[in-house]
Amino acid sequence: MLEHMKGAIFDLDGVIVDTAKYHFLAWRELAAQLGxxxxxxxxxxxxGVSRMESLRILLEVGGLELPEEQQQKLAESKNAKYVEYISKLEQSELLPGVREYLTGLREQGVKIALGSASKNAAFILERLGIAGLFDAVVDGTKVSKAKPDPExxxxxxxxxxxxxxxxxxxEDAAAGVAAAKAAGTGIVGIGRPEVLGEADWVVAGVFELVQANNK
Known part of the structure; x- marks a missing residue:
């Protein structure tokens, strides 16, 4: 599968960088404010789900129903806190093997895209110093349907x-694997096989792909 691919599409959180921890801190802080x-x-x-869908799930956890206008303000508040966290991102936070693997793909002539629900994706790639390795960045500013939709x-x-x-x-999320399956692409799951069983191949991290290439 990988030896014949012409394009590689990477999710962001959990594949390239672990910003999920910053999302969690920001959501937890918002929940605490809501009691x-x-x-x-x-x-x-x-x-793997969009910001507004994430907020709806969070409110469901808290047993709250709020008007749409207030939901928008809460989502903006959460994002501001998250951006505060990621503005301190350093290149050392790039997950193991990512830079080497992306560079290797470019040398082989494989085109590279980002496919993420994050609206901060371009900023994060800049902070990590890898924006120049991507031919296309498709994020939450370009699409409206959340994974598992294949958009x-x-x-x-x-x-x-x-x-x-x-x-x-x-991809590292079950919703992302489902979206890739619906799109008709090949799928490499990054993470645990019990979560990503629908993928064509599952590895613990991108570093395993680098090791496989070097054998």
Whole structure:
């Protein structure tokens, strides 16, 4: 699968960098302001989904129903706190093997895209010093449907000028794997096989892909 791919599409959180911890801290802080506890277990439900959908899940956890206008303000408040955290991101926070693997793909002539629900994706890539390695960045500013809808990956394929079957998606969330499956791409799961069983291949991290290439 990987030896024939012409395009590689990467999710951001949990694949390239672990910003999930900053999302969790920001959501937990918001929940505390609203008067309830938001646990790491609750946070699992937010993986791979959009900001507004994440807020709806958080409010469900707290048993709250709020008007749309107030929800928008809360989402903006959470994002401001998250941006405060990620503005301190350093290149050392890039997950093991990522820079080496991306550089290797470019040397092989493989086109590279980001496919993420994050609206801060471009900023994060700049902070990590890898923005120049991507041919396309498809994020929450370009798509409206959250994973498991395939919109983000189909858009990335179009921006790379490739058919879905020519591309492989690298994902750490079950919703992302489902989205890639619906898009018709190949899928490498990054994480635990019991969560990502629908992927074509599952590895613990991108570093394993680098090790496989070096064998």
């Amino acid at each position: 309830f506890e938001f646990t790491e277990q609750d946070n699992e439900r937010l993986k 983000v990956f189909l858009t990335a394929c179009r921006e790379l000028g490739l058919a879905p079957q020519e591309c492989v998606v690298f």
